[in-house]
Amino acid sequence: MDILSISGVGKRFGGLKALDNVNLNVRKGTVHAIIGPNGAGKSTLLNCLVGRITPDQGTVGFDGRSLLGRKPHEINQAGIARVFQTPEIFGELTVLENVMIPAFARTDGAFRINVWKRASDRHAVREEAEHILDDLNLWDQRDQVVNSMSRGDKRRLELAMCLVQHPKLLLLDEPTAGMSRADTNNTVELLQKIAERGISKVIIEHDMHVVFSLADTVSVMAQGTVIAEGTPAEIKANPKVQEAYLGGAHL
Ligand SMILES: Nc1ncnc2c1ncn2[C@@H]1O[C@H](COP(=O)(O)OP(=O)(O)OP(=O)(O)O)[C@@H](O)[C@H]1O
Ligand SMILES: [Mg+2]
Known part of the structure; x- marks a missing residue:
């Protein structure tokens, strides 16, 4: 059963198609990684899920209900929590x-x-x-x-x-960005530990070690759309994925 169903989602910023017919389903209780070069639209997609951005097209279903048109705090109360690309915390406390x-x-x-x-x-x-x-x-x-x-x-x-x-669904946007190798390994261990709680997760990540250690399913985005989806092993072997990464990160 899917906890999250993204279907035909599109978003333009002026002349730029940041998201173009994105389809992605997350099975309940699994870790679903989204990878792809810089500017592929990964964070924009996450922003659509948490109500920060309203898609121009498509539908987003969570736990059997539509998320479209709902405010960020309503989405949060429905059971989606997010770790941002830059931490949002109360520094003085x-x-x-x-x-x-x-x-x-x-x-x-x-x-x-x-x-x-x-x-x-x-x-x-x-x-x-x-x-x-x-x-x-x-x-x-x-x-x-x-x-x-x-x-x-x-x-x-x-x-x-x-x-x-x-949360029922945890969204993580580059949880290991800027971390040392030791901190990264530590975070992977913690994420594995909390996987035992059965929370579904969507994780955006550039570090392939992290992706391949944690993910059940990997979706690859490039230029605003999903170009491949599969298990970590299938994704590693996919020539389309290798091509999307040419000149960028390595698998
Ligand atoms: N609010 C915005 N206004 C205009 N353009 C935007 C906005 N947000 C994102 N973009 C553009 O949309 C495209 C997708 O950006 P996005 O941040 O989703 O990429 P990303 O895959 O998360 O990249 P990265 O790996 O660098 O975090 C980029 O070209 C970006 O410049
Ligand atoms: Mg991003």
Whole structure:
């Protein structure tokens, strides 16, 4: 069964066709990687999924419902969380505070009011945030102000902020961008660990080591459209993919 169905999606920016008849289905519980050269339209596609951009054409279905026309916070509440290409976190707050904020915000208004009123609920949210920090090896840094953290730690924090929302689908835009090899390996391990939670994932990634370690299915985008889809082994062997990457990244 598909958790996400993208069909015939198109988006123009002036004269540029950033997305051109994109079709992509993500099976529930799987990791689906999107790869492709710079400017292929990967982030634009993700922006369509989270309601930051409205496609000119096509449909996007999530968990049996259409996402089109819905606001970013509605899409978030429907169960989609996103790790951005550049971390979006509260630099002046501590690690723990950053994880508690999306936990408070994750449910409807009624629950939110209760949370603020009832100490026991606040306690539950805090406990869960602490548990997730422990899972992502951020426990020791829980009282640190985020601005002073390394880039790799910030990315892990962002992942923690997503997990605390209990998403059905997690969207990751280059989660290892700018990381050292050690931090990258660490992140792959963490993503493998959280795969056990059964959350479906769409991951945009340039690092082929990461893609081939994590993905069940790989879609390759070039010039705004999907040019190939398959298992990591099929994608590695596909001549069309090799061609799209000529002069760019290597498989
Ligand atoms: N808001 C915008 N306005 C105008 N053009 C845009 C906008 N967003 C993206 N583009 C253009 O659309 C094309 C696709 O961009 P996009 O960011 O989706 O590529 P990408 O595959 O994510 O690339 P990268 O690997 O570099 O992150 C590019 O040519 C880009 O310049
Ligand atoms: Mg991008």
